[in-house]
Amino acid sequence: MNKKRKNNIQGLTFMAPATLTASLFIVVPIAYAFFMMFFNINLLSGTRTFIGFDNFSKIIGDPRFWAALRNTSTYVAVVVPIQTSIALILAALLNSKIKFNRVFLTVMFIPTLTSSSAMTLIFMWLFNNNGLVVNQIQQLTGARIQFLTNPDLALSVIMIMNIFSTVPHFMVVFLSGLQDIPANLYEAAAIDGATKVRQFFHVTIPQLMPILFYVVTMGVVGTFQIFDQAFILSGGTGGPQNSTLTFTLYIYQLAFTSNDMGRASAMSFILGVIIFTFTWIINKVMKADEMNG
Amino acid sequence: MNKFVKSLGMVSTLALLAACTNGNETATEDESSESGQETVGNMEGGNVNLAVWGSSPAETNALEETISSFEAETGIEVELEIIQDNFQDAMTARFAANNAPDVFYLEAFAAPMFIESGVLENISGEMDNTDDFFDPLIDVFRGEEDELFAVPKDYSTLALYVNEDMIEDAGLSVEDIPRDWDDLLVFAEELQGELEDNQAAMIVDQTLARHYSAFINNGLDPAGDEGQADFTSSPEALEYFQSIVDGTEAGFLQNPQIDMGIDSAGAAFGAGRAAMMIEGNWVISALNQEYSDVNYTVLESPTINGEEQSMTFTVGYTVARDAQNRDEAIAFINYMTGDGLKQWSELSGTLPPRESVAEEMNLFDNPVLEPHVLAAEYGTVWSSGESLPVVAASFDNYFQAAVNGTMTVEEAMEAAENEANAELDRR
Structure with missing residues (x-):
């Protein structure tokens, strides 16, 4: 008992710097x-007035909130499955014994390494009115x-761009999952007479479930938080006609255009709840607890 | 057990070390601020801290050199802090944390917000010879009762840049370019007929920042009335925006990013893809260095409804309210916008906000800069009420819809006005 306690203290001591930093820069701000x-807050003059749930009712009454909700949901619904x-599919292809698969892997991984702002400029070059x-x-x-x-169509450009740049990362994750599947299952x-296609659906996919759960969850979280591409493409306005206004861009506008930190915090909270709910639903549907536990 | 003691010892040593270095730092800071306070009275020595944003190496260099001259002259020490990005947000955070610098850059666009929040020091009557500044540049930093809260350090204005070779190749001449906006559009349309497919007669930016003067010239300040946006009550202004929409549709007005896929107007102009552009003097250094083969002329911004107009962008020095080193701060900004202004302007390549310095530097005889300097007198400074950021965001969001034809100009302006008003009501 005594020894265990000492071990605990030792562990806690080692964790202390990280815990301290994390709580100072993550927990306290949250x-x-x-x-x-x-509150209704003016950061500059430091004045604040308690207004209860007014920030939430203001957000619900704002057509731009609904535009952001519509855009972001469309975005998630289209981007994550694709x-x-x-x-x-790419991971499965690379995992088969095609020639030069290492070369393909390297080439295909490049988009993930490109910064999203550079990527946005390339796509604006491709999709501008005189573009390729x-x-x-x-x-x-x-x-x-x-x-x-x-x-x-403006949002669809961002969708294509995001798919292009996130696919390689998830592909590598899938690939490592595929290589972990024991060959004797396929044998x-x-x-038993299963074709390659049936093997894929009845051996590969079930074996990949934990990985799939990870990919879908990270995809949903990432797409709900889409910001930089929409910001650069519209110059920060979310235009034309709010068609590229996403949740995070809306939060940015509330905080820095409207100078209303209270409402921006309330909106961040709403976004947090939405992401939490979706992740929870995915968790239940895919039975992640059972698989991982 | 042994291990545990060792690790504990190591951690505590580290912690102690960290504490020591911290302690040392605070000690030196205390000393310097003490010595600063002792000498406030006679203005010899003392220090002042200054926060600026990072811009070109040339400007940073110019700032450092002008600061050295100030230090040599007064014995006051300047602690320069360069904030690389999100300067305005960083300043807001510093004020929220009660840790504002004594002096900092203030963009005219953000000035109303800072002034109305009451966080700036009233410096009325403490600046030397304020009549010498171009009126629009200094008036933008005044409060409701004419109190002065900042002084301009430099400015940029818009002017018409013309690629002489492209105009002459098209069989036209620079002298034929009309000053009036409507005539200029006719000229641009004619010019477009002579250009190649991937070239534009004129580049136009579609954001409100570049066209606010069209509203002001027609007697309408869209963000003038706090809490109310107004884009629609001037038919003449609507006509102006209609002409931009028509010109874009006809193809002789183009947006560099959307229509040409080039990330800036200066790059499109420099690469010979556009014959004319309305841009600020910030493009000059790039045109001279990166595109030195382009043969260009600068003309004054076009007149709208017969009146001279341009947009002016200015930045000033301001002092935080109850600044610790208030007297040194005021001495500093007086120097930077007075005796040191010529040095700063010459080294940084920016335009001096004082008319006397502009004359001293012979800017009125400089063919490239003259149109920009002349506009200082009549240009509309990009600043209005505290509601301008919201008003501008709504305009930019909807005007694009008018340009691509999904809405008429009237519909777009009305939608923008409604969106801005709804947002202002919510604040």
């Missing part, structure tokens, strides 16, 4: 945000589609 969301399936994509589409179909300024399935 707690302060909880406190701020019930990026997960493309990553899985627009001109190609015009040559092929005769229609001139303006991606960046059309409210219906057994083959002896």
